[in-house]
Amino acid sequence: MPQYTAPLRDMQFVLHELHQVEAELRDLPAHAELDADTMNQILEEGGKFAADILFPLNHSGDREGCTFNPETHAVRAPQGFKDAYKQYVEAGWPALSCDPAFGGQGLPMVVNNAFYEMLNAANQAWTMYPGLSHGAYECLHTHGTAAQQALYLPKLVSGEWTGTMCLTESHCGTDLGLLKTRAMPQADGSYQLTGSKIFISAGEHDLAANIIHLVLARLPDAPVGTKGISLFIVPKFMPDTEGKPGPRNPITCGAIEEKMGIHGNATCQINLDGATGWLIGEPHRGLNAMFVMMNAARLGVGMQSLGLTEVAYQNAQAYAKDRLQGRALGGTKSEDTPADPIIVHPDVRRMLLTARAYAEGGRAFTSYIALMIDRELNHPDAMQRQEAADEVALLTPVVKAFLTDNAWIATSEAMQVYGGHGYIAEWGMEQYVRDARINMIYEGTNTIQSLDLLGRKVLMDNGAKLRKFGEKIQAFVVENGSDEAMSEFISPLADIGDKLTKLTMEIGMKAFQNRDEIGAAAVPYMRVVGHMVFAYFFARMAKIALEKESSGDNFYTAKLATARFYFARLLPETAMLIRQARSGAGNLMALDASLF
Ligand SMILES: Cc1cc2nc3c(=O)[nH]c(=O)nc-3n(C[C@H](O)[C@H](O)[C@H](O)COP(=O)(O)OP(=O)(O)OC[C@H]3O[C@@H](n4cnc5c(N)ncnc54)[C@H](O)[C@@H]3O)c2cc1C
Numbered sequence: 001m002p003q004y005t006a007p008l009r010d011m012q013f014v015l016h017e018l019h020q021v022e023a024e025l026r027d028l029p030a031h032a033e034l035d036a037d038t039m040n041q042i043l044e045e046g047g048k049f050a051a052d053i054l055f056p057l058n059h060s061g062d063r064e065g066c067t068f069n070p071e072t073h074a075v076r077a078p079q080g081f082k083d084a085y086k087q088y089v090e091a092g093w094p095a096l097s098c099d100p101a102f103g104g105q106g107l108p109m110v111v112n113n114a115f116y117e118m119l120n121a122a123n124q125a126w127t128m129y130p131g132l133s134h135g136a137y138e139c140l141h142t143h144g145t146a147a148q149q150a151l152y153l154p155k156l157v158s159g160e161w162t163g164t165m166c167l168t169e170s171h172c173g174t175d176l177g178l179l180k181t182r183a184m185p186q187a188d189g190s191y192q193l194t195g196s197k198i199f200i201s202a203g204e205h206d207l208a209a210n211i212i213h214l215v216l217a218r219l220p221d222a223p224v225g226t227k228g229i230s231l232f233i234v235p236k237f238m239p240d241t242e243g244k245p246g247p248r249n250p251i252t253c254g255a256i257e258e259k260m261g262i263h264g265n266a267t268c269q270i271n272l273d274g275a276t277g278w279l280i281g282e283p284h285r286g287l288n289a290m291f292v293m294m295n296a297a298r299l300g301v302g303m304q305s306l307g308l309t310e311v312a313y314q315n316a317q318a319y320a321k322d323r324l325q326g327r328a329l330g331g332t333k334s335e336d337t338p339a340d341p342i343i344v345h346p347d348v349r350r351m352l353l354t355a356r357a358y359a360e361g362g363r364a365f366t367s368y369i370a371l372m373i374d375r376e377l378n379h380p381d382a383m384q385r386q387e388a389a390d391e392v393a394l395l396t397p398v399v400k401a402f403l404t405d406n407a408w409i410a411t412s413e414a415m416q417v418y419g420g421h422g423y424i425a426e427w428g429m430e431q432y433v434r435d436a437r438i439n440m441i442y443e444g445t446n447t448i449q450s451l452d453l454l455g456r457k458v459l460m461d462n463g464a465k466l467r468k469f470g471e472k473i474q475a476f477v478v479e480n481g482s483d484e485a486m487s488e489f490i491s492p493l494a495d496i497g498d499k500l501t502k503l504t505m506e507i508g509m510k511a512f513q514n515r516d517e518i519g520a521a522a523v524p525y526m527r528v529v530g531h532m533v534f535a536y537f538f539a540r541m542a543k544i545a546l547e548k549e550s551s552g553d554n555f556y557t558a559k560l561a562t563a564r565f566y567f568a569r570l571l572p573e574t575a576m577l578i579r580q581a582r583s584g585a586g587n588l589m590a591l592d593a594s595l596f
Contacts, residue, residue, distance in 0.1 A: 002315045002428035004055045006047025006118045008588040009555060010360060012040060017544050018537070021110055024371055028378035031108045039111055039225065042096075046115040049091065055086050058123040061264030062431045065207070068266075072482065073252040073264045081126055085104035085159075087209040094130055096239045098137060104152035109377075113303060113370035117363065118308025124435050125264030127307075129162055129202045131300050136163025136214050138234070139293040143281040148233060151243055152212055160211040165293050166197040166234075166270055174448055176287065177225035181217040181272060183232055183279075191232060191279060193217050194274040196254070199442075201266030201431045204236075204253035209235040210245045212507030213270070214293060215277060216286050223284065231286030232277035251275040261434030294443065295396055301443045302399035305407030305436060305590055306362040312407075312414035312432045313355035320348050320417050342417070350569065351417050357408035357538075357566040360559070362403050364537035369395055387468070394457045394465040395533065397449035402530030404439035405446060411436045450522035453529065459508050459518065466504065466529075473497050473536045480539075485546050489539040492567055496574055503578055510584065520585035522575040529575050538563045 015021045016036050025031040043187035052401040059411065061078035068075050088094065097112035098104025136157040154163040172178035181195025193215060197203075213234045215548075222228030237245030257267040269279060274282035303384040320343040328344035342348045372395075415422035415429040422429040440446045458466050477494045480486045507525065510517040542563040545556040 001059065001426070002311070003318065004051050004122055004311050004314060006043070006051055006121075007314075007359075007363075008040070008043060008047055009308055011043055011114050011117075011367075012036075012553070013541075013544075014561070015039060015110065015114065018364055018499070018541055019110075019367055019371055021367075021371060025110075027380075027382060028108070028374060029108060030378045031374065034108065034111075042107070043114055043118075044110055046093070047118050050118035053087055053127055054119060056401060057081060057126060057219065057264070058429050059431065060124065061125055062261075062435075063263075063425075064262040066266040068253065068256045070255075073204065073254070075206065075253055075256060075268065077126075077129075077205045077207055077266065078264045078354040079253075081205075082125060082207050085129065087579040088130065089159035094133065094510060095157050095517070096255055098134075098157040099141060099153075102141075102149065103157045104523075108370075108374040110367055110370040113299075113366060115308050116300065117310065117366070118305045120304045121311040122307070123264070124304050124308060125262040126261065128262065128265045128306070129205065129207055130159065131304075132161065132165060132202050132297070133163040133212075133567035135165060135293040135296040135300065136212055138296045138409050139214055139231075139289060140280065141293045146234075148278065148280065151239060151241075151581040152233065152235075155210065155239075155243060156212065160170050160208060160233075162205075162208045162213055163212045163214065164200055164203050164204060165290070165297065166200050166213050166215040167200045167290070168197060169195065170198050171226060176216065176229060179216055179218065179229065179349075181215065183217040183219055183230060183277065185219070186276075189278075191277045192219075193232060193234060193243055193251075193275045193277045195272050196273070197270040200259065200268045200270045201442075203264055203270045204256075205265060205266050209237075213251060214290065215251075216290060217272075217274065219283055226287055228284055229286040230283050231280045231289045233273050234272065234277035238276060249253060249275045259438075261431065261436070262440055288419070291586055295392075296410065297395050297443050298400040298449070299366070299373075300302070301439050302362070302366055302403040305404040305439045306359065306366060308432050308436045308439075309355055309362060309407045310359040310408040311534065313352065313359050315429065316355060316414035317343070317352050318473075319421075320352060323418075325419075331470060348417055351370035351413035353562065354570065355414050357562050357570055358403075358406040358410045359535040360541070360562055361538060361566065362406065364541060365395075365533055366399055366403070368537070369399055385577075390465045390500040391469055394453075394469060397453040398526060398530050398533060400443060401440075401446040401449035401453075401526050402533075404436070405527065406530075407436045408433075408440060421437070438496065446526070451519065454507065454522045454525045455518050458504060459511060463504055466536060468501075470497055470501070473532070474535065476540065480543065486539070486543060488537075489542050489563065489567060493535045493539050494531075496528070496571065498533055499574070499578055500528055500532055503581060506582065514585060516585035518582075520588050521581040524581040528581065530573055530575050531577075534566065535571055538566045546552075552587070 022036045026340045057080040065077040093103045099105050100106040167313040183191040183193045193577050215232045215234045240246050254271045323342045324339040325342050328340050333340045372388045372392050379385045411432040507521045545559040548556045
C-alpha cells in the first residue's frame with residue numbers, strides 16, 4: 001500500500017530560506033505579526049491531518065467511488081469522506097486563509113497553499129470538496145453584495161456549507177459564449193434559472209448541510225456570446241435570513257459520471273428546473289466575476305498536480321530502495337542480497353529525479369505565486385499591489401498547465417519505477433496517473449492556458465509583464481554572474497532567458513501575418529516559459545545549497561544534486577520545444593480537414 005509523509009523540511013526550506021516569507025509578510029500589515037514558528041506549527045498539524053485522516057481514504061475512495069440515488073437525486077461520497085470532512089470543519093481548517101470579518105483566521109495564501117499541497121497529495125478527490133468551496137468564497141468575497149456576503153460567507157468559511165462552480169453545458173465547454181441556461185427576473189429581485197449543466201465537481205454529496213452553486217446563465221436581454229453571461233448564487237436549500245437552510249431549491253443532480261480518476265469526487269449533471277437564484281455582480285458581467293473563482297481554481301489545479309507529483313515520488317523512491325532486481329552495471333552494491341535494489345540503475349534514478357525535480361520546482365514556484373497573491377491583496381503600496389497582480393496574471397496559466405503536464409509525466413515515471421506492479425491497483429500508483437490526467441483538462445485545457453499565456457498575457461501586452469518578470473531573473477544573473485560555483489546554473493538560465501525573448505519576438509512578428517501562428521506555437525511556448533521559471537528557482541535554490549552544503553546537512557547536498565539533474569536533464573527539453581514553436585503553423589494547417 002502507498003505511503004505519504006508531509007514534506008515539511010522542503011516546505012520550510014522554500015518558505016523560509018528561499019522566499020524569506022516571514023520578512024516578506026512584515027511588509028503586509030494583515031500578516032506582519034506572523035512568524036516562522038507559527039507557520040511551521042500550522043503546516044505540521046496540517047500534514048498530520050492530511051497523512052492520518054485523508055490519506056487512508058484515498059485508495060478506498062477510488063475503489064468505492066460515489067453513489068447516486070436516482071429516486072432522491074442524492075449522492076453519497078465514499079465511506080469515511082463525510083467523517084473526515086466533519087473533522088476538517090471541527091478543526092477550523094476551512095477558515096485558515098479566510099477574512100476574519102466572516103469568521104476566518106486571516107492567514108496568508110502562502111500558508112494555505114502549502115496546506116493544500118498536502119491535502120491534495122493525500123487525497124485529491126476529497127480535497128476538491130473544500131477546494132471548490134474556497135473558490136466560491138473568494139468569488140463572493142470579491143463580487144457579492146454586503147447582504148450576500150453576510151448570508152453566505154460565514155457558512156462557507158466555517159465549512160458548514162460547500163460551493164461549486166457551474167459553467168459547463170453539454171454543447172459548451174471551452175467556449176462559454178455558447179451557454180444556454182436562462183435566468184428570468186422575478187418581481188422580488190430574484191431570478192428563476194432553467195437549464196442543464198454537466199461535469200459539475202462536488203455538485204451533490206452528503207458532506208455538508210447545504211451546497212452553494214455559482215451558476216453562469218443568460219438574462220432574457222443578454223447579448224450573444226461571452227458578453228451576455230451573468231453569474232448567480234443558487235443554493236441547494238434556500239436559506240432564511242438567519243442562514244438556516246430552508247426549502248429545497250429545484251437544482252438537482254440528474255446523474256454522476258463514471259470516469260477515469262478522482263472517483264471519490266462526484267462529477268454531476270446538474271438540472272435547474274426553475275431554481276431560484278440571485279445575481280452576483282453586474283448583469284452580463286458574470287464571466288468577469290467568475291474569473292475570480294476560475295483563477296483560484298487554476299492555481300488550485302496546479303496544487304493538485306504538485307501534491308500528486310510529491311506523493312508519487314515518495315512511493316517510487318521507497319520502492320526503488322526495496323525492490324531487488326539485477327546488479328549495478330559497475331559491480332555488485334549489495335553483497336548480502338540476491339540482487340541489488342533497483343535504485344542502483346541509472347534509468348531508475350532518472351525517473352525518480354524527474355519526479356523529485358518537478359515536485360521541488362513546483363513547490364518553489366507555487367509558493368512564490370501564493371506570496372505574490374498575498375502582496376496583491378495586502379501590500380499598502382498600490383504600485384506594489386499592481387506589480388504583484390501582473391505577475392500573478394502572467395504566471396497563473398503556467399502554474400496550471402506546466403505543473404499539470406509535469407505531474408502527468410512524474411506520476412507515469414513513478415509508476416514505471418514499479419514495473420508491472422505499478423500497473424496493478426493494490427500498489428496505488430496507477431491511481432495517481434489516472435487522477436493526474438484530469439488536471440490537464442479541466443479549468444480550461446492546457447491548450448487554452450497556453451493560448452491565454454502567449455496570446456493574452458504576452459503578445460496583447462507587448463511582452464511588458466514578461467519583461468518585468470525577466471528583469472528579476474536578469475538581476476539574479478548579474479548578481480551571480482562572476483561566481484564560479486554558480487556558473488553551471490547561471491549560464492543556462494541566462495541562455496533560456498535570451499532565447500525566450502527572441503522566440504517571443506519571432507512569434508509576435510509572424511502573428512501579424514497569420515493568427516494561427518499563435519495557436520501553433522502556444523503549447524511548446526508555455527513549456528519554455530515554465531522551464532525558465534523553474535530554472536530561475538532552481539538556480540536560487542542551488543545558491544542557498546552551495547552556501548550551506550558545508551554545514552553537513554544532507555538536505556543541501558540533495559538539493560544541489562536535484563538542481564544539477566534539473567539543469568542537465570529536464571531544462572534541455574527547451575531546445576526541442578523552441579524548434580517546435582518556431583516551426584510555424586504550416587506543418588499543422590497544410591492538411592485539409594477532409595484528409596484527416
Ligand atoms: C472530471 C471533470 C470535472 C469537471 N468539473 C467541472 C466543474 O466543476 N465545473 C464546470 O463548469 N466544468 C467542469 N468540468 C468541465 C471542464 O472544465 C471542461 O471539460 C473543459 O473546460 C473542456 O471543455 P469540453 O470538455 O467541452 O471540451 P471542448 O471545449 O469541446 O474542447 C475539446 C478540445 O478542443 C480544444 N479546443 C477547444 N477550443 C479551442 C480553441 N479555441 N483553441 C484551441 N483548442 C481548442 C480543447 O483544448 C480540447 O482539447 C469538469 C470536467 C471533468 C471531466
